[in-house]
Amino acid sequence: xxxxxxxxxxxxxxxxxxxxxxxxxxxxxxxxxxxxxxxxxxxxxxxxxxxxxxxxxxxxxxxxxxxxxxxxxxxxxxxxxxxxxxxxxxxxxxxxxxxxxxxxxxxxxxxxxxxxxxxxxxxxxxxxxxxxxxxxxxxxxxxxxxxxxxxxxxxxxxxxxxxxxxxxxxxxxxxxxxxxxxxxxxxxxxxxxxxxxxxxxxxxxxxxxxxxxxxxxxxxxxxxxxxxxxxxxxxxxxxxxxxxxxxxxxxxxxxxxxxxxxxxxxxxxx
Amino acid sequence: xxxxxxxxxxxxxxxxxxxxxxxxxxxxxxxxxxxxxxxxxxxxxxxxxxxxxxxxxxxxxxxxxxxxxxxxxxxxxxxxxxxxxxxxxxxxxxxxxxxxxxxxxxxxxxxxxxxxxxxxxxxxxxxxxxxxxxxxxxxxxxxxxxxxxxxxxxxxxxxxxxxxxxxxxxxxxxxxxxxxxxxxxxxxxxxxxxxxxxxxxxxxxxxxxxxxxxxxxxxxxxxxxxxxxxxxxxxxxxxxxx
Numbered sequence: 355x356x357x358x359x360x361x362x363x364x365x366x367x368x369x370x371x372x373x374x375x376x377x378x379x380x381x382x383x384x385x386x387x388x389x390x391x392x393x394x395x396x397x398x399x400x401x402x403x404x405x406x407x408x409x410x411x412x413x414x415x416x417x418x419x420x421x422x423x424x425x426x427x428x429x430x431x432x433x434x435x436x437x438x439x440x441x442x443x444x445x446x447x448x449x450x451x452x453x454x455x456x457x458x459x460x461x462x463x464x465x466x467x468x469x470x471x472x473x474x475x476x477x478x479x480x481x482x483x484x485x486x487x488x489x490x491x492x493x494x495x496x497x498x499x500x501x502x503x504x505x506x507x508x509x510x511x512x513x514x515x516x517x518x519x520x521x522x523x524x525x526x527x528x529x530x531x532x533x534x535x536x537x538x539x540x541x542x543x544x545x546x547x548x549x550x551x552x553x554x555x556x557x558x559x560x561x562x563x564x565x566x567x568x569x570x571x572x573x574x575x576x577x578x579x580x581x582x583x584x585x586x587x588x589x590x591x592x593x594x595x596x597x598x599x600x601x602x603x604x605x606x607x608x609x610x611x612x613x614x615x616x617x618x619x620x621x622x623x624x
Numbered sequence: 625x626x627x628x629x630x631x632x633x634x635x636x637x638x639x640x641x642x643x644x645x646x647x648x649x650x651x652x653x654x655x656x657x658x659x660x661x662x663x664x665x666x667x668x669x670x671x672x673x674x675x676x677x678x679x680x681x682x683x684x685x686x687x688x689x690x691x692x693x694x695x696x697x698x699x700x701x702x703x704x705x706x707x708x709x710x711x712x713x714x715x716x717x718x719x720x721x722x723x724x725x726x727x728x729x730x731x732x733x734x735x736x737x738x739x740x741x742x743x744x745x746x747x748x749x750x751x752x753x754x755x756x757x758x759x760x761x762x763x764x765x766x767x768x769x770x771x772x773x774x775x776x777x778x779x780x781x782x783x784x785x786x787x788x789x790x791x792x793x794x795x796x797x798x799x800x801x802x803x804x805x806x807x808x809x810x811x812x813x814x815x816x817x818x819x820x821x822x823x824x825x826x827x828x829x830x831x832x833x834x835x836x837x838x839x840x841x842x843x844x845x846x847x848x849x850x851x852x853x854x855x856x857x858x859x860x861x862x863x864x865x866x
Contacts, residue, residue, distance in 0.1 A: 523702045530677055530696035531719040531767070541719065545706050623706045 410595040418596040432600060435566060435577040438494055439608070442501025443562035447555065449502065450509025457510070458517045458543065459535055475507040479565070483572040497569030497577075504565030505558045512557065516550025517543050548623070552616040559612050563605045578604075625690050626771045626803040627676050628652045632685035633828075634671055645671040647828035648685070653771070653805050655690065658797065660806045660814035663824030664864060669807035672829070673773045676805060692770025692803075697777045701760040703748035709759050710735075710744040716767035731766035738762060738796055754785045754792070761793055765800060772797060774806040778813065790817065791844045798842070811860050815853060816844035823863045833863040 570579025585593030840847030
């Protein structure tokens with residue numbers, strides 16, 4: 355641990371002030387851009403530059419959110435999409451990690467499955483939509499399945515790359531100590547590939563949202579994706595915008611949680 | 625006898641062909657002896673250690689091993705950054721399932737004896753290069769091997785650190801009465817450390833000379849000051865064809 359030195363020279367104090375000011379500027383400009391965009395949008399909608407029937411407006415979207423909340427359906431829709439996304443994300447990461455371990459354990463198995471993984475990765479998963487509906491029905495399983503499908507391949511490929519990047523010298527060292535596959539995996543491969551794992555989580559979060567909303571587009575009776583599709587069909591753009599706003603917040607929030615977990619994990623490793 | 629090579633050859637196989645790494649290699653390492661193997665870069669020196677440790681089997685010839693286990697020390701310290709120094713030292717105990725309180729205590733005593741007491745709870749990243757290499761040595765010794773296989777363990781260090789760590793490692797190995805087989809491409813390092821220097825040809829590696837080193841009272845520092853040092857250096861240089 356490095357001890358914090360509180361006895362700065364005047365030069366260092368200036369440096370600290372400069373970095374702090376830089377950070378404040380970044381945050382301020384960020385907030386300003388958001389406020390300006392929303393403000394302009396609202397203004398254009400109010401003054402008739404845009405037709406709010408087509409573009410909606412921040413105030414109308416906010417009102418729609420308030421109405422949904424008052425009707426008691428807001429958290430129902432959020433809950434369903436969130437549950438589908440988190441379930442799909444968790445399954446994809448767990449299953450993807452396990453597959454990567456299996457493929458790492460056996461070089462020949464990896465060689466056999468490589469082309470299948472490549473094709474499955476390149477395939478636009480939405481093409482499987484009709485099949486998924488027919489096979490899995492129109493319930494949540496179909497949407498979760500879609501979420502898993504969209505995110506699992508990247509989990510497998512990312513983790514395989516993570517395992518492949520583990521220092522060969524350390525592997526030789528463990529082998530010289532007589533380590534078997536299991537010890538190699540738990541003592542070296544898994545801890546050494548932790549940064550790759552955290553990276554995988556970050557990518558998988560974004561893909562899980564794509565999967566769940568795509569799934570809801572194809573087949574759903576509730577959820578934020580359902581609200582967006584429904585709003586589009588009946589030309590209620592306020593509903594589309596309201597659901598999109600909430601989606602932004604949720605997706606950003608989930609990414610932030612993963613980023614915070616990463617920071618804690620990395621810090622604990624020293 | 626700790627390990628004896630008798631007419632050992634080893635070939636690597638790749639789809640594009642086979643490469644003979646060592647050819648008809650014969651030499652012996654006695655118990656408690658420090659043997660250095662030198663040869664030009666890429667002559668198959670590391671292969672010799674892998675063969676000695678039994679990680680690979682010879683294509684032909686025979687390798688006999690005495691009692692006692694082998695411990696490896698590699699070019700880089702290969703400390704695990706997510707483990708503390710102490711946990712790094714316990715690593716071979718965990719792998720060999722010798723993770724008993726007694727073995728742990730022995731390992732810690734060893735660490736304290738060689739000046740690591742104050743560093744046990746630190747992370748390897750907080751240690752200097754020389755200190756890290758010492759941790760790597762104590763880690764190798766923790767499981768109680770009789771023979772140490774050293775694969776250019778100083779080559780990743782800067783020159784000054786290298787001299788210090790070289791003496792340090794030699795000192796610890798002699799004090800713990802271990803047998804050591806060192807491979808290196810550094811002639812002066814080989815002379816300074818070992819009881820016997822074996823010179824190899826370029827690939828496929830064959831023995832081109834064997835020299836017992838007896839001067840300088842077995843201390844690397846004193847040896848470097850001896851007149852014989854330069855003479856042996858020259859002889860080896862000629863044998864290696866440099």
